[in-house]
Amino acid sequence: MGYIKEPDGVDFVIKGKPLTDKQKQAISEFIKADKERLAKLKTRTTKSTNRQRKVWQ
Amino acid sequence: MKKRKKIELDFEIDFLTNSIRNTVSGDSFRTEVLRLAKSDLIQITKKNGWNFNWKTELDDNSKEVYKLTIVDNPNIVQGLISFTINADHVYMDLLENAPFNLGRDKLYEGVAGNLVAYACKISFQQGFSGYVSFTAKTRLIEHYQRTLNAMTFGGQLMIINTVAANILIDKYYKNG
Numbered sequence: 001m002g003y004i005k006e007p008d009g010v011d012f013v014i015k016g017k018p019l020t021d022k023q024k025q026a027i028s029e030f031i032k033a034d035k036e037r038l039a040k041l042k043t044r045t046t047k048s049t050n051r052q053r054k055v056w057q
Numbered sequence: 058m059k060k061r062k063k064i065e066l067d068f069e070i071d072f073l074t075n076s077i078r079n080t081v082s083g084d085s086f087r088t089e090v091l092r093l094a095k096s097d098l099i100q101i102t103k104k105n106g107w108n109f110n111w112k113t114e115l116d117d118n119s120k121e122v123y124k125l126t127i128v129d130n131p132n133i134v135q136g137l138i139s140f141t142i143n144a145d146h147v148y149m150d151l152l153e154n155a156p157f158n159l160g161r162d163k164l165y166e167g168v169a170g171n172l173v174a175y176a177c178k179i180s181f182q183q184g185f186s187g188y189v190s191f192t193a194k195t196r197l198i199e200h201y202q203r204t205l206n207a208m209t210f211g212g213q214l215m216i217i218n219t220v221a222a223n224i225l226i227d228k229y230y231k232n233g
Contacts, residue, residue, distance in 0.1 A: 010200055011154060011169075013197070014191050014192065015151055016150050016192030019143070031145055038219060038220065
């Protein structure tokens with residue numbers, strides 16, 4: 001079990017203003033695109049692993 | 058047909074293991090995350106060194122406010138977080154370490170990371186795949202990229218995605 005050590009002399013502080021509708025929309029689009037990117041990456045990794053297995057069999 | 062008695066819990070507890078470390082002794086302590094209660098506000102004041110107005114956060118029904126404490130020492134607040142549950146992710150509004158956990162002489166390390174991991178956990182529980190966003194201070198952006206694997210998203214907005222959220226949760230909630 002670990003923990004994140006803050007760098008010396010640095011304190012993690014968050015003070016954000018409420019998100020605007022425009023920001024929320026932009027974040028939603030980013031999340032959608034990021035999920036698609038991660039899904040593609042996963043598919044590619046799975047295919048690559050399967051191909052490797054065939055070679056070794 | 059018998060009516061079922063509705064049981065509602067008005068508190069949530071999540072145990073974390075060895076997730077904050079005393080900088081003097083080097084010992085790690087089990088912690089828990091609890092909803093902040095109005096009674097806690099007596100100690101969380103600007104006079105006592107807290108920077109943000111947590112009463113305002115607590116009064117805002119659109120936000121959820123949690124405190125991090127050491128197990129068996131629930132009266133000493135180590136850090137606070139407030140966040141908003143949006144349509145597809147969690148937005149961290151405020152996060153602050155207790156005054157004695159600030160600067161080079163801080164008493165405990167790992168408080169902020171612990172609270173961010175909790176926000177990620179809530180995001181998964183809400184079905185948001187761990188996505189968490191927040192506004193970072195400009196000088197801290199690089200640190201958040203390096204330590205939280207957060208991504209910049211135009212200006213000071215940052216996002217923690219599924220992969221980064223899983224890393225944080227593994228770090229703090231592996232046995233939880």
